[in-house]
Amino acid sequence: MEQQNLEAVMGLIMYGGNAKSDAMEAIAAAKAGDFELADQKVADAEESLVQAHHAQTGMLTQEAQGNHMEVTLLTVHSQDHLMTSIAFTDLAKEIIDLYRRMDNK
Known part of the structure; x- marks a missing residue:
């Protein structure tokens, strides 16, 4: 595999992994009621x-x-x-929204 392609492939893995980790941390923050941190982690x-x-x-x-x-x-x-990271981030937004609704009641 050419160096340029290898760098792109590794970028997908690295940034995808970072996104999934941040999305998971966003869910944990929302679960704890820290919606400011949850929003930052989603961003x-x-x-x-x-x-x-x-x-x-x-x-x-x-x-x-x-x-x-x-x-x-x-x-x-x-x-x-x-693709998994994209789906996970989208689902994290929905889960955070549910925690917000529960917090407002």
Whole structure:
């Protein structure tokens, strides 16, 4: 795998992992009633997802330009990691909203 592609793949894994961790911390903060921290952690997760999307966009641009990348288990894992993190962050927002509603009653 070329160095540029490896860096992009590792970026997806790293930023995806950061997003998932921040989303999990956001849920824990909301559960404890700290909605300010929960909101900050969601914002951090979303920023990590933006960074991951930049890495992914670079990979897609290379592909569209005819520079095909070897698909390895690491490549598949990175895409899976990103998609899981996106779903996890979306679900964290919903869970936090439920904790907010419960807190307001």
